[in-house]
Amino acid sequence: MTTPPEPTASGHRTDAPAVRIGALAPLTRPGWVEAGQHLLAGLELGVHEANEAGGVGGRPLELVVRDTAADPRRAEAAVDELALLGVAALAGEYHSVVARAAATRADALGVPFLCSSAVLDTLTDRPTDRVARIAPAQSHGWRLYADFLLGAGHTRVAVATQPSLYWASGTRVLRDHLVARGGEVVELDMSTLTPSALCDRLVAEDATALLLLVGHPEPAAPIVASVRRDERLSAILIGAPAGQPEFAEWTALLGTDGAAIPFLRYLPERPGPLGTRVGAALRDRLGAAPSFVAFEGYDTITVLADVLRTHGPDRARIAAAWPDVAVEGTRGTIRFSRAAGIGVWQWAWPPVQVVDRDPAAPGRFRVLHPKA
Template identity: 70%
Template structure:
């Protein structure tokens, strides 16, 4: 961030994970560099007031509460999280626990630094768990664990690696029921380039760049001017009209809210997704 600021960049777009983005946004704020990010910030995000960093996906707390409601609605009251140590995952697990507990749910945490996939299965049976959230690295230990327990089927690569084991496993994604006209055009272009359907992450990335490009066109390259422009942004994105506001408990400018879905792959046709819940 220091190097890019020294090079005189007007603004930055990017990042893929909220733990890194949080550190980048804090430094961007200190340097006065506008930073447009697409990761899911946790509720405890940096106090970005000078650079005015905006975020595009729903806050972690919003998306994970939608998923917790889905689990409860499906009858799962004993839920396990198998995770590798991470500030991001720890924050998510806390959100799930706080949302499940008052509604009669229990969250059991498994530290994936120690158990083998077979041991994870033993732990699940011992605790009477009916739903497992797998928050680990890809492809390993994710694929090995999935083969033992089954898990997250968003990526096309996972579908190829797991086959039928990747179906009927619910996960979060951030897409509307129908893409906007722009989203449809972008999807077509990405399908041609990737030779497969793009994930929701591709649409988040496109929206991030599209908004920053519009701000630069409309307000020039002055950093202070860009930072002041975020509350006036109104850009047609791939998933709808994008506007930013301050959401209570989150100090970055936020698009509140992009569409949230809980989906799975159809066992009868694994290349097709079924929408199980929206929020």
């Protein structure tokens, strides 16, 4: 799928050849389709506005979109194809394990990749200059989430988890941070437990919080429904650091049962003028409130357009430009640096909040733990 260039500010298409950007997003199952749609909406809006402003060096931007469907092998094949099509850079992806596969392949092929939304710390096996990231690293955001738990008095925390590099990494971050501060983490493997059996284990373990480190909608939604129905667990906090409640599908599936479940959200508490304007434009495109993932997509194109205007579409020059970036995005000024333990150029850090949906109005978010 290719998104053609939008008309330029004059209202006419330029005859100059387009500068192509390869866009990766989960647009079909088993990928998280709603997240992919929001990511793509942000990428497309960024391209539209760049072209309205005259493109880059008099040339329009063009997105060449490929669906990863949450499949690492499919993402690798897409990177191979996009590299042969001559894209100047790659952008996007939501699922961390998929983004890792794409980043590794892009690095091997010499194609710069600006990752929009995946948070896994080890995005590549080795340090590279070709990959940069807009989203915060998992270790950063999930430590802040652990601080929120401790501040709310939760020191015995259960995690319902599934086998995955992403979930294993998140569990390790939480355990290391909580145990060092007197907390405990009990790991419950949902590949061997039903939601009902999980409830029995939660009672036996005397946990005060349950974190959903599992896929959506299955088994996350059935777990929430089962815990909410169990009178023995009426006082337990359900949390979702990976952000499952961010999207409208969560409320559609769970209603008020999906409220009061704290999750990580990468937005400022109060948007500035650019964030407000872009948020309104994204709402028009999506027909719904934009998630933080949509803003990440928009910011990705804002950075790439700035780099392309300054350095041109040469892949090596783009990769060399990450440390020089200073671009005003929807959530603050974006600059890349080398963060400890992370092998890619990293925006350190975007705003991070812990929020939940208000039980009285599930469409409204409550900020529980802001971090500028």
